[in-house]
Amino acid sequence: MSTLAEHRTPDRATAAARLPKPFWNPYLAGFLLGLVLLGTYLVTGRGLGATAGFAGVATWLASLMAPAEMQTNVVHAKYWNDGAPLLNWTLFLLIGAIVGAALSGWQGNRFRWSVERGPRVSDGQRLALAFVGGFVAAWGAKIAKGCTSGQALTGGSLLNVGSLVFMLAVFAGAYGFAYFLRKEWL
Template sequence: MMSSESSSLQTASGDAAASKGKVSFFQANKSLIQISVLSGCGVACTLAFEKARVFDPSVIQDQMDFSRFVMLKMFLTAVTTGLVSMSALSIIPATKQKFMIARDAFVGPLKCKGILSSAIGGALLGMGMTISGTCPGMVFVQIGGGVSNAVYTLAGGFAGVLVYGLVEPFIRSAIRPAQPAKHHWMDHYLGMNFASVALPLAVVIGSVVAAVEYYVPWSTEVVTSNTGNFLTVPSWSPIVSGMMIGLAQVPLVLTVDDTLGSTTAYRTILAQLIPNSLSKKLLSYFHGIQNNMDSWWQVIYLGSIMITAYVSASLSHNYNSVQGVSIPSSLIGGFLLLFGSRLASGCTSGHGLSGLALLKVLSFVNVPAIFAGAMGLQFIRNLL
C-alpha cells in the first residue's frame, strides 16, 4: 500500500508535469495565436479605414484645408478610444503588467530621439501626406483597394527608408539629445497615475469629435447608402471606424506586447534584401534585424490589411474606383512619408494613434508637427 508521503509526492509531481504541459502548449502555439490576432486586427482596421473612406487621397488632402473632416473624426475617435482602452489595461491587475511591457517597447526606439527629430520628422511626414494623399500604413489599404499609383507611393516609401538608413549615423550624432529625457510619459511628468490623465483627456478629445460631427455630419461628406449590409455599403461613420481602430490596441498589447504601428515593417523587409556584409559595413541601420515576431509582426499585420482592403472594396463595389495622385507625387510623397517617419521613429499610427493613447511626451510634439507640415503645404498648394 502506498504511503501518504509517497502519494503526496506523486500528486505534486503530476501537478508540476501538468503545469509544465500547459506552459509548453502555450509556447508551442504562441506564434499561431499572435498571427491570428494580428490578422484579425488587420481585418478590423482595414474595414475601418476603407469604410471611413480615408484611403481616398482626396479625403486626406481635403482634411488639410478643412474642406472635409472625415479623417479628423476617425483619428480623434481612435485616440479617444485608445486612451480609454489603455486606462482599463493599466488598472486591471491581470493586464497591468502587459500594459507596462507595451509602454517599454514603445519607448525603446525613442531613447535616442528628442524634440528636434520628432518635430522635423513629423513635419516631413505631414508634407508627404499632403503630396501623396496617404500615410505609411494606409498605402497598403490603397494598394488592396486598387487606388491608382499606390504602388509608386510604396516604392517611394522604401526609397525613403533606404536613404534614411544611409544617413542615420550622421543624423543620430547631429540631433541626438544632449541628455536623456527625464520624463517619457505625460503622467510621469505631471506626477499622476495614467488613468487620471488619460480619461479626462479622452473626454476633451471626444467632445471635440462630437462638436465637429454636430456641425458637419459625416453623411454630408462621403457617399452613403441605405441599402445593403454593413460590408456592402460604401461607407460607415468615421466615429464607428475610429472606435474599431482604438479597440484594436487591446489584443495587440495582450499578445505581441506592442501597439499599432507600420513603418518598422518597411525596415524589416528591406533588411532581408540587403546582404549582411553590406549592412554591417555601410547600412548598419538594417544590420541584425531578427527573424522573429518582434520584427515581423507589423509585416503580418500590413499583409492582412492589403488582403482585407481588396475584399472589402470588392464587396462594396469600390475596387479600382478611387483616383490616386500622379506618379511623381506618389514617389515624392512616399519618400517623405517614410523618411520623416523613420526620423521621428513613428508615424500617424505609431505616434498618432499609439503614442497619444500611451501619453508619450514626444508624440505630443510629433503629431502637431505632422498636421502643421501637412496643412502648411496644402495652404501653399491652394495659393498656387
C-alpha cells in the same frame, strides 16, 4: 449587338449593386480602429505600426546587394533578424492589413483600378507626387521612430509625450504645405 443594347438599358439592380457603398460613420470606424489597437496592446504589449514592415523589406533588399552591410550598418543590423529580415512582425501586420482592406473594399464595392487626384492634375503628375511623398514621409517616419500608426495612434493612446509632439508636427507640416498643393487635390 446585344452588348450595345445592354449598355443602352442597363439593368437597374446590377447598376445599383456596383455603386460603392458609403463609408462608415467616422466615429464608428474610429471606435473599431481603437478596439483593434487595444486588442493588439493586450496580446503583444506593443501596439500597431507600419514603417518597420517597410524597413524589413529594405534590409532584405540591401542584403541582396551588399551583404556585408548587415553587420556594419546600425539600421540594417536592427532589422536583419539573424538572416530572416522578412519574418518581421510589422510586415506580417501589413500583409494582414492588405487582406483586411481588400475584404472591406470588395464587400463595399469600392475596388477601383484608379488614380486618386483632383481634376486639375494628370495621372502622371499625381503618380510622381505619390512617389516623392512616400519617400519624404518614410524618411520623416524613420527619423521620428514611427508614423501615424506607431507614433500617433499607438503612442498617443498611452499619452507618450514624443508621440503627441509627433502628431502635432505632422498636422503642422501638412497644413503648412496644403495651400501650395491645392491644385493636386481640389
